[in-house]
Amino acid sequence: MNRNKIFFKKLFVFFLLVLAGNFLMNTVYDHWMYYNRMNRNQDRQFNAMPDTLKYLMLGNSHNIIDPEILGNSFSYVTPRELYPQTYYKLKYILEKTSKRPRYILLSIDPLNFSPKAENDLTFDGYWKKYLDYPEMMRETGHRVYLLNWVTGRFFSYVGNFKFMFNSIPYLRTSFKLIKHGYFPRRNYRNFGQEQNREALGLQRATSYLASYNKTSELGTVRYYGKILDLCKKYHIRPVLLRMPLTDEYLKSAYAMVDIKKLDGEVIAYTRLHSDNFKVFDFRNKFHGRPEYFFNADHVNPIGATIVTKKIKYLLEMTDTDNYTDSLSVILN
């Protein structure tokens, strides 16, 4: 009996140490992880923006648009962001702040609708502020969101050694380069100088587009519709972007996904939720120009500058207060 008591005492001490260690790891990771810091810095900058903000860029890192060129705009894009996250962030902005952008700029690339993106929430430590996990669970039927809720609050460091180690060199970074939420962090790396572009294109395409099948029933797609509904409710015009992709990426992507069919489905679905959207298609804008890319599916700041100028021109050309017109696809 005495032996058992000693054992349970040791087990209890171990359990307490695990709890303490977990609390410490979670707190340190949550505060010092590079992306969390960057995203929170972006939050602070957004709060400091005037309420007259006209353009708001949302979504993931594909949506690289320079707000300084566009003017009166803010880039609220965050790494690996999915539509559910975009929806809750927009909802938060519209319901809890006084900012009312006239346009939101959102990418509608194949990866946004990929089944791989389903259940692939990251950085819950940051997103816990915005997301309504129980509602997401009800909307999509994915119980995994409950796990995301728990992870975000208590175990944000779990399984994240890469982010942990990658954050170390940036511990002293003050993020001064971030302006209007935009961080040209991809430097001026030139994808054209890469030796094995085909392999890199395949690698990037595979990571999100492999095993692409039915998309219409996905939770991410439903949340895409909810973003459009929210825009409608608050009289915001959605500008939907097909961002430039390298030839190498597109070659692999076309082999994995019927992109033409997908584009048609996306437009049809968009029409169900919105009657005043615009689509700017830059997918093949940089055909044969790998030097405008950072990697196979992200433009570098030079490419971003060109795309942003074009977007600015198109927005000025089509700017109207008539919210009932139905401008649809502008090909570039």
Add this chain to the structure above:
Amino acid sequence: MLFNSIGYLFFLPLTVLFYYLLPDRWRRIFLLAASYFFYLLWRAEFVLVLLGATAVSYFAALKMGEISNKKQRRKYLLLTIFVNLGMLVFFKYTGFFTDIVNQLAGIAGNKRLVPVYSILLPVGISFYTFQTIGYTIDVYRGVIKPEKNAGVYALFVSFFPLVLAGPIERGRHLLHQFHAKQSFDPQLFASGLRLILWGMFKKLVIADRLALFVQPVFERPALFHGFEVAFAVFLKLMQVYADFSGYTDIAIGSARLLGFRLSPNFNQPFSAQSIAGFWSRWHISLTTWLRDYVYFSLPFKFRGKNVNWRVQLNLLITFILVGFWHGPYWNFIIFGTLHGTYMILANVFKPVMINFNRISGLSDRPRLLKYLNIMATFLLLFSTGVFFGQHTPADSMTMIRNFADFSDSGAVLMQMVRNNDFMLGLALIIFMLWFESLVATQGFSVKFKARSINIRLSAYLFMLFFLLVFGIFSSQTFFYFQF
């Protein structure tokens, strides 16, 4: 429910807690209910298959116990084997055999002769059918008496730590443990926790990380060549080991928390000095099962010192069965045939090798000879890995062809070196093999226990947090569940 799922994180502690809180007479019933609940979570209808296998073997064994006439007993034995193997063949091999029939019909110019149905494989069927067959053969041979308590027998077949992927237990080893009164044993409990931690580490940190590199190569073999293929095959062997031995450690550890000792399934297989040695260290519960119930049951016994070709034939048959047990694919048959052939060749050339070692002086340097043997065995295993990881010979042949293409090898190597997961995977493999050899050495356990409590707690904490930080928590299923 997967061992590496959140559900199991709640299921196991609750089961252990209630098990010890309950009075002894209720414990077995509780464990049986918990085991069926555990199995039900996979797919409710598969419980019927489990129940069928249990009921047939239970009643057949009881009948055999009542009859002394060997011919009569044999009838019941054959009935159990027929029903259990029949279920296994139906669920696992129907597609394979209908394919063969239809392909032959196609060659003869006919259309599809047999309709093709997609049949779902009840998880764990390859394991629990072998367990029930083994039990009835033991009863038939008089090794054990039939289990009269239906609940205990049902628990023996469905016990949750082993129902999904073994170890394939023997009646004589486990049944009496279910009858014995289990009191809480802190040492056994602690060893169970340690095993679970180590098993989780192997699965989540090593196996699932290696899968990141291995999976794309095996899924799209045409796209990869040279070093990529070579490393993918090497890592596949390590991934399967870390995955399956990790699963086994969690299974054995979970059983220990409840006071039961399951049979070991692995014993440092990559330090084997021959293919025969490898199989005495890898999936031990399956190989000993096949040895006891298939190999020794085949006709033609070993006679004399010379190579007996009939014995070699038995060996080949047994290993083709080992391969085929793994799955209804030609690749597994090739895999088993290669292993059987390597063993036969080792037997045939044994005198030549002994002479060679003597003449070359290697027999005077046993340490060097040992390492050379380990390397040679690993190379032979490597040659079979291409077949084990693929389902079709065509894909395996593509990998073998591409393996010879070392163009751009420098750039490919550099890309792999820059890959964090790859480098971390290699480091973890070295750690795993080193640590397991260290634990296997005599006295390690005693020395470790002699250390202060602070050092031991720190070691466990370090291991746990390493697992939490470096693990991949996407609930990847265990590799052997497909079998």
